[in-house]
Amino acid sequence: MKSAIVVFPGSNRENDAADAIERASGKRPAMVWHKDSELPEGLDLIVLPGGFSYGDYLRCGAMAARSPIMREVIARADKGTAVVGVCNGFQILCETGLLPGVLLSNSGLKFICRDVHLKVANSQTMFTHRYSAGQVVRFPVAHHDGNYFADPDTLKRLEDGDQIAFRYCTPDGETTTEGNPNGSIGNIAGVFNATKSVLGLMPHPENATDPATVGSLGGSLDGKPMFDAIVDALSK
Amino acid sequence: MKKTKSKRKSWPKPKDMMGLAPAEYDLACNILGREPSLTEHGIFSVMWSEHCSYKSSKKWLKTLPTKAKWVICGPGENAGVIDIGEGDACIFKIESHNHPSYIEPYQGAATGVGGILRDVFTMGARPIANLNALRFGAPSHPKTRRLVSGVVAGIGGYGNCVGVPTVAGETNFHASYNGNCLVNAMTVGIARKNKIFYSAAAGAGNPVVYVGAKTGRDGIHGATMASAEFDDNSEEKRPTVQVGDPFVEKLLIEACLELMATDAIVAIQDMGAAGLTSSSVEMAGKGGLGIDLDLDNVPARETGMSSYEMMLSESQERMLIILKPKRIEVAQRIFAKYELDCATIGHLTKTGRLVVRKNGNVDADMPIAPMVQASPEYSRPWKPAKKRKPVDARKLPVREPGAALEKLMGCPDLASRRWIWEQYDHLVRGHTLQRPGGDAAVVGIPGRKKALAMCVDSTPRYVEADPETGGAQAVVETWRNLTAVGATPMAITDNMNFGNPERPAIMGQFVGAIKGMRKACKALNYPVVSGNVSLYNETNGQAILPTPTIGGVGLLKDATKSVDLALKADGDAIVLIGATAGWLGASLFLREVEGREEGAPPPISLGTEKRNGDFVRGLIAKGQVNACHDISDGGMLVALAEMALAGRMGARLELPRTDSAYLFGEDQARYIVTTANAKRLLAGAKTLRIPATVIGTVSRDGKLALAGCAPISLDKLRQAHEGWLPGYMSSKK
Numbered sequence: 026m027k028s029a030i031v032v033f034p035g036s037n038r039e040n041d042a043a044d045a046i047e048r049a050s051g052k053r054p055a056m057v058w059h060k061d062s063e064l065p066e067g068l069d070l071i072v073l074p075g076g077f078s079y080g081d082y083l084r085c086g087a088m089a090a091r092s093p094i095m096r097e098v099i100a101r102a103d104k105g106t107a108v109v110g111v112c113n114g115f116q117i118l119c120e121t122g123l124l125p126g127v128l129l130s131n132s133g134l135k136f137i138c139r140d141v142h143l144k145v146a147n148s149q150t151m152f153t154h155r156y157s158a159g160q161v162v163r164f165p166v167a168h169h170d171g172n173y174f175a176d177p178d179t180l181k182r183l184e185d186g187d188q189i190a191f192r193y194c195t196p197d198g199e200t201t202t203e204g205n206p207n208g209s210i211g212n213i214a215g216v217f218n219a220t221k222s223v224l225g226l227m228p229h230p231e232n233a234t235d236p237a238t239v240g241s242l243g244g245s246l247d248g249k250p251m252f253d254a255i256v257d258a259l260s261k
Numbered sequence: 262m263k264k265t266k267s268k269r270k271s272w273p274k275p276k277d278m279m280g281l282a283p284a285e286y287d288l289a290c291n292i293l294g295r296e297p298s299l300t301e302h303g304i305f306s307v308m309w310s311e312h313c314s315y316k317s318s319k320k321w322l323k324t325l326p327t328k329a330k331w332v333i334c335g336p337g338e339n340a341g342v343i344d345i346g347e348g349d350a351c352i353f354k355i356e357s358h359n360h361p362s363y364i365e366p367y368q369g370a371a372t373g374v375g376g377i378l379r380d381v382f383t384m385g386a387r388p389i390a391n392l393n394a395l396r397f398g399a400p401s402h403p404k405t406r407r408l409v410s411g412v413v414a415g416i417g418g419y420g421n422c423v424g425v426p427t428v429a430g431e432t433n434f435h436a437s438y439n440g441n442c443l444v445n446a447m448t449v450g451i452a453r454k455n456k457i458f459y460s461a462a463a464g465a466g467n468p469v470v471y472v473g474a475k476t477g478r479d480g481i482h483g484a485t486m487a488s489a490e491f492d493d494n495s496e497e498k499r500p501t502v503q504v505g506d507p508f509v510e511k512l513l514i515e516a517c518l519e520l521m522a523t524d525a526i527v528a529i530q531d532m533g534a535a536g537l538t539s540s541s542v543e544m545a546g547k548g549g550l551g552i553d554l555d556l557d558n559v560p561a562r563e564t565g566m567s568s569y570e571m572m573l574s575e576s577q578e579r580m581l582i583i584l585k586p587k588r589i590e591v592a593q594r595i596f597a598k599y600e601l602d603c604a605t606i607g608h609l610t611k612t613g614r615l616v617v618r619k620n621g622n623v624d625a626d627m628p629i630a631p632m633v634q635a636s637p638e639y640s641r642p643w644k645p646a647k648k649r650k651p652v653d654a655r656k657l658p659v660r661e662p663g664a665a666l667e668k669l670m671g672c673p674d675l676a677s678r679r680w681i682w683e684q685y686d687h688l689v690r691g692h693t694l695q696r697p698g699g700d701a702a703v704v705g706i707p708g709r710k711k712a713l714a715m716c717v718d719s720t721p722r723y724v725e726a727d728p729e730t731g732g733a734q735a736v737v738e739t740w741r742n743l744t745a746v747g748a749t750p751m752a753i754t755d756n757m758n759f760g761n762p763e764r765p766a767i768m769g770q771f772v773g774a775i776k777g778m779r780k781a782c783k784a785l786n787y788p789v790v791s792g793n794v795s796l797y798n799e800t801n802g803q804a805i806l807p808t809p810t811i812g813g814v815g816l817l818k819d820a821t822k823s824v825d826l827a828l829k830a831d832g833d834a835i836v837l838i839g840a841t842a843g844w845l846g847a848s849l850f851l852r853e854v855e856g857r858e859e860g861a862p863p864p865i866s867l868g869t870e871k872r873n874g875d876f877v878r879g880l881i882a883k884g885q886v887n888a889c890h891d892i893s894d895g896g897m898l899v900a901l902a903e904m905a906l907a908g909r910m911g912a913r914l915e916l917p918r919t920d921s922a923y924l925f926g927e928d929q930a931r932y933i934v935t936t937a938n939a940k941r942l943l944a945g946a947k948t949l950r951i952p953a954t955v956i957g958t959v960s961r962d963g964k965l966a967l968a969g970c971a972p973i974s975l976d977k978l979r980q981a982h983e984g985w986l987p988g989y990m991s992s993k994k
Binding site for chain 2: 045058237
């Protein structure tokens with residue numbers, strides 16, 4: 026599997042993502058600086074990492090979405106190359122239109138960093154086939170603007186097309202307000218594009234892949250199956 | 262400072278003195294051989310401000326132990342450096358941003374984080390963790406809620422964006438901070454031992470290069486402001502507070518680290534307090550050189566700035582670099598990549614003078630060495646604090662342990678800080694091995710088996726009650742917290758927050774605390790490698806509790822050998838290590854449950870601390886314990902409750918006594934550990950003559966059961982513990 030991570034000014038979880046991919050695939054992804062106008066040839070996976078691209082000024086992800094490298098990312102995505110956007114990467118994907126919806130400020134108006142529970146809504150994709158449908162997993166979140174919103178028509182399209190990847194839930198798997206950390210509509214934590222080749226999600230699976238970080242005060246390995254699934258699907 | 266006879270009849274009006282004392286102004290005239298220009302006057306003022314010159318504290322700071330065979334660089338540089346093996350170094354420092362945070366909480370706290378980050382990466386380190394120690398006024402004070410909210414948002418807003426995890430800290434509330442909150446920020450970084458950068462300039466003719474953000478009119482005279490008391494009009498000082506841009510800082514970190522990987526840099530220093538003035542004077546001064554600055558080349562955010570404004574501006578996210586002459590293009594290429602300014606603004610000279618030019622005029626021309634050497638050093642009169650009597654616990658009323666515990670677990674100083682740390686990204690970089698909520702955070706080092714443990718501590722109520730004991734205790738508590746996660750404590754950084762040093766009683770607190778710290782550092786072979794002093798923390802003559810904040814760093818050679826505080830296995834024996842007399846003087850129990858702030862603090866025996874701590878660390882290294890927690894605020898039962906809540910496990914306790922002094926006394930040098938093999942542990946303790954007693958077993962019940970008392974529900978304790986801070990922050994009064 027050949028992968029690349031796009032680094033914007035202000036990205037800060039690019040190494041976390043690289044570590045997770047390396048743990049799953051044994052290969053370090055290429056790091057591509059946003060000013061490079063070309064991506065490496067023959068890429069199987071493009072990752073847009075977490076962080077504060079362009080300082081989150083103007084609107085989270087808005088400026089990154091208009092940077093030269095993103096034209097290239099969109100072109101590759103249109104050709105079917107897999108793309109994952111995590112946190113700020115998800116915001117960028119929504120800003121480019123590769124994914125529907127927008128991310129508003131958290132309903133509590135505060136930055137939130139903690140483990141959250143997620144229910145796998147669609148386990149039939151290249152990203153999620155190592156999970157079972159309805160499985161409850163735990164990833165950390167770390168964001169200020171993760172409140173997913175889409176209009177009713179879009180929501181219906183997402184539901185009908187099985188485009189919802191994860192929903193926030195309680196430890197018992199209830200997708201209630203109690204299990205929703207940021208006010209996202211329908212408890213949506215992550216969505217796919219129509220062809221399921223692009224995934225965006227607010228929680229950080231890459232920070233749930235290292236056994237050394239798991240302890241009584243938090244941490245999990247539930248993100249590992251996602252990276253294993255991607256490697257599985259793209260190494261064939 | 263040397264006394265000079267003044268023939269002068271009058272000085273500039275007090276408001277025009279820029280904080281200089283008349284004798285200091287005279288000395289400035291003597292050094293120059295004439296009256297200073299406006300720019301020169303400003304430069305003298307900031308260089309000799311308490312904040313930059315340490316004039317009241319220097320004499321005493323010099324007495325602190327700063328050496329050990331693992332210390333690579335002690336105080337005097339931008340940050341301290343220790344050797345952590347395998348060619349790696351750990352670089353760290355703590356710094357206050359108290360006054361700015363009180364005036365403008367969000368920006369004050371944010372720029373505090375930015376400043377300390379620069380102190381650490383300017384030495385070549387990749388910052389891997391931030392910590393903070395916060396102190397606010399009484400929860401009932403009308404300003405407290407706004408300050409807590411703004412400071413926490415500011416720390417998060419900056420740290421989260423730069424991508425450095427905020428992993429640990431402490432927060433206290435006390436009425437003495439009503440008019441003067443404390444924001445102490447610490448950064449820990451790692452570097453290669455042979456790639457550490459220092460600030461001493463070298464090579465006359467070498468270019469002086471300015472990088473980072475542009476200079477504006479913000480923060481002018483910040484250092485002078487930070488060295489004065491507050492009064493009711495302190496809000497008027499808002500223009501002296503700087504405004505931070507964490508996005509630019511993130512780019513600056515990456516650009517500097519990239520430049521540091523080349524061989525272009527001779528010396529580098531961040532522009533912190535007193536901005537361009539202190540960075541240029543300190544770099545040239547340390548190198549015994551002069552420096553010529555042409556301010557027309559300084560990247561400016563606004564037009565028409567005078568040399569006075571440019572030299573004193575504390576605009577953030579700026580660095581000054583002395584480059585090798587043939588490497589300017591390397592720097593320009595890197596800074597262009599990050600779209601940051603990079604401008605040659607002068608060169609080093611052999612004259613030993615600071616020359617500042619602008620618009621073809623020479624606005625300052627002053628000898629550096631005399632200014633730096635004549636920087637005043639005061640031997641301020643001090644009065645030792647009055648000794649307090651121990652509290653006689655036998656005269657206290659009998660209390661139901663469960664009710665007292667619930668009250669303590671939900672009191673402002675012990676309630677969970679989850680509301681705070683969840684606003685900080687404590688996971689970015691992916692190497693946070695122990696998260697907030699334990700004794701110390703543990704942060705892994707990429708590609709290494711080892712990890713660093715880190716924490717910040719101070720117990721101001723002890724320092725007030727007995728400065729020397731309190732000073733020692735602050736050092737010891739960090740040592741204990743690092744030990745409790747299995748780390749070997751290596752070194753500390755200190756942030757001395759006190760009131761007005763011109764008052765002998767305050768100076769007495771400072772001197773006492775230093776004496777205590779000195780003893781503790783010596784006994785534990787735990788030197789001070791960096792630090793910061795913040796004096797004049799008072800408003801309308803009301804001083805804060807003396808607060809020497811200690812930041813400790815320890816090394817875990819094998820990160821997998823660390824333990825945390827959570828109770829884990831049903832049936833594990835709970836063992837109390839250390840002796841309990843039942844010391845209630847200056848305790849939280851006495852304050853929160855009995856409503857009394859009095860008595861002598863618990864005595865410290867450094868020998869016992871070392872013996873007990875070394876024993877516990879040995880147990881952890883040998884894998885003999887499943888959980889460990891040091892006993893501090895609130896005493897033994899509080900420590901146990903914290904372990905139970907963290908592990909969601911209960912305990913059945915069989916205690917020799919159940920009186921308040923035994924349960925809540927704050928005797929030092931104690932730990933609680935849990936083990937599957939109590940016999941082996943007790944035998945080991947006996948051989949070393951270390952007091953160790955089995956006090957109960959871990960259970961699956963959701964309660965703490967004390968023989969002879971009503972069982973204590975963990976759910977109720979959790980509600981009290983987790984509920985207070987969010988409840989307080991969301992309520993309106």
